[in-house]
Amino acid sequence: MGEVFVVTSGKGGVGKTTTTANIGTGLAKMGKRVVLMDTDIGLRNLDVVMGLENRIVYDIVDVASGQCKLKKALIKDKRFDNLYLLPAAQTKDKTAVTEEQIKEMCDSLKEEFDYVVIDCPAGIEQGFKNAVAGADWALVVTNPEVSSVRDADRIIGLLEASGLNEPKLLINRMRPNMVKQGDMLNIDDMLEILAIKLLGVVPEDDSIVISTNRGEPAVLDDSSQAGQAYRNITRRIMGEDVALMNFDVEEGFFSKLTKLFKKN
Amino acid sequence: METVTFKGSKDGISMVLDCHVNFEELCQIIVQKLWQSRDFLGEHMTLIINSRDHLLSDGEKLALKVLLQSLGHDILRFTSTAERNLPQEQNSFSEIADEKECVDLSMFEHMESYLSEGRTMLVRKNIRSGQFLEFDGTLIIIGDVNAGAELKASGHILILGTMRGVAHAGCKGDRQAIVYATKLLPIQLRIADLIARAPDDEEMDTTEAEIAQIVDDRLVIESAFE
Numbered sequence: 219m220g221e222v223f224v225v226t227s228g229k230g231g232v233g234k235t236t237t238t239a240n241i242g243t244g245l246a247k248m249g250k251r252v253v254l255m256d257t258d259i260g261l262r263n264l265d266v267v268m269g270l271e272n273r274i275v276y277d278i279v280d281v282a283s284g285q286c287k288l289k290k291a292l293i294k295d296k297r298f299d300n301l302y303l304l305p306a307a308q309t310k311d312k313t314a315v316t317e318e319q320i321k322e323m324c325d326s327l328k329e330e331f332d333y334v335v336i337d338c339p340a341g342i343e344q345g346f347k348n349a350v351a352g353a354d355w356a357l358v359v360t361n362p363e364v365s366s367v368r369d370a371d372r373i374i375g376l377l378e379a380s381g382l383n384e385p386k387l388l389i390n391r392m393r394p395n396m397v398k399q400g401d402m403l404n405i406d407d408m409l410e411i412l413a414i415k416l417l418g419v420v421p422e423d424d425s426i427v428i429s430t431n432r433g434e435p436a437v438l439d440d441s442s443q444a445g446q447a448y449r450n451i452t453r454r455i456m457g458e459d460v461a462l463m464n465f466d467v468e469e470g471f472f473s474k475l476t477k478l479f480k481k482n
Numbered sequence: 483m484e485t486v487t488f489k490g491s492k493d494g495i496s497m498v499l500d501c502h503v504n505f506e507e508l509c510q511i512i513v514q515k516l517w518q519s520r521d522f523l524g525e526h527m528t529l530i531i532n533s534r535d536h537l538l539s540d541g542e543k544l545a546l547k548v549l550l551q552s553l554g555h556d557i558l559r560f561t562s563t564a565e566r567n568l569p570q571e572q573n574s575f576s577e578i579a580d581e582k583e584c585v586d587l588s589m590f591e592h593m594e595s596y597l598s599e600g601r602t603m604l605v606r607k608n609i610r611s612g613q614f615l616e617f618d619g620t621l622i623i624i625g626d627v628n629a630g631a632e633l634k635a636s637g638h639i640l641i642l643g644t645m646r647g648v649a650h651a652g653c654k655g656d657r658q659a660i661v662y663a664t665k666l667l668p669i670q671l672r673i674a675d676l677i678a679r680a681p682d683d684e685e686m687d688t689t690e691a692e693i694a695q696i697v698d699d700r701l702v703i704e705s706a707f708e
Contacts, residue, residue: 260612261612262630269682271629271669272669272670272679272680272682273670273679274670275670275677296682308611308612308630308632309612309613309614309632
């Protein structure tokens with residue numbers, strides 16, 4: 219029996235879809251059987267980020283309405299044979315599926331797969347309720363900024379109300395040098411406010427933009443720092459103990475010089 | 483002179499075209515003109531297409547024929563002053579259709595029979611992501627169809643603009659249906675029971691209008707102007 223987790227955030231644009239694609243691909247790379255489920259009906263993106271848009275024939279709404287079998291709607295990834303995508307519909311809206319239908323799909327998927335990763339839409343309305351309906355646990359994505367943390371806090375409250383008690387936190391788009399200068403929230407500040415377990419920190423990385431546009435998840439790029447962070451997070455999800463990455467910024471010549479003088 | 487004008491003669495009504503504008507624009511003006519003069523000219527005309535000193539290609543002729551038929555009209559023949567200089571130039575559909583070696587024209591025949599049923603929807607706007615159009619008949623879009631948009635028709639689908647979305651022509655199983663676009667760059671194309679998808683690695687681009695159709699059980703895309 220596999221496990222189902224939902225990637226959620228409340229706020230839009232923090233990196234839910236990127237996280238879903240990277241963690242899912244990372245798990246598949248480690249040999250796990252994985253399904254990515256896009257519940258952002260009407261604004262689907264996961265298929266584009268995965269580079270699978272041109273393969274979509276049936277979608278989650280077709281499955282919910284009984285027009286096609288769940289297995290038939292699953293799209294096999296072009297890189298891994300053990301990775302599948304259940305795409306959202308683009309021409310419908312969030313009310314086209316119900317919480318019960320999603321739960322039913324999750325229950326039958328986790329019998330065959332090790333992980334079902336659900337990409338949740340932004341917001342707290344029907345789309346959110348659908349996305350969390352079948353999940354065993356939740357991964358809350360946030361950025362190191364006040365509004366994003368505020369929305370994450372709201373989401374954690376809603377998750378607890380719907381019985382998902384121990385959500386885990388992923389801090390995305392961290393810029394270590396800005397944190398160092400005190401221009402960005404640091405990890406400890408965020409953990410103090412949100413008071414949930416930290417699963418990982420992903421740094422801001424240009425390679426994410428490139429890989430997203432190419433439809434190739436950054437987790438497969440060995441030279442990408444964000445990719446390394448996602449690989450670590452993947453291993454933590456699989457139960458391994460992996461230390462947090464160290465994002466210390468290389469010090470410039472002048473700051474080294476100042477330090478030298480301060481010592482004397 | 484105007485791009486599209488009508489002239490009466492002893493054979494019938496001629497539509498005189500100034501082909502110096504690009505073909506897509508020309509089609510748009512034709513649709514506009516026919517619509518404006520529908521009270522005056524009537525709804526079911528058999529027109530002679532006079533392209534003056536320009537020689538229309540087979541693809542252009544096909545596109546015009548489909549366009550006019552979809553608007554309830556028919557084409558008697560094509561003429562041009564350019565053609566008169568060529569010896570024994572065929573200038574009527576019925577004549578050309580007899581020549582079996584002419585590959586393109588067998589297509590005209592079945593299109594005629596299909597389109598004689600005549601139901602057409604004409605849409606003049608851009609179809610954006612998440613928009614879905616379905617029609618029992620032929621669907622003509624004057625505008626662009628973006629990625630994430632979906633078109634479905636039991637007949638042909640013609641796009642006078644760029645096609646970047648998903649189109650399903652002949653969705654009730656008609657394998658004779660075609661998809662035509664000024665710029666055909668679809669994510670996915672379906673005709674009847676066949677599906678073709680965009681290549682994974684190459685960037686698609688095209689400089690000319692193309693037609694997708696089923697040839698020998700395969701969905702193929704070819705230049706509309708060959």
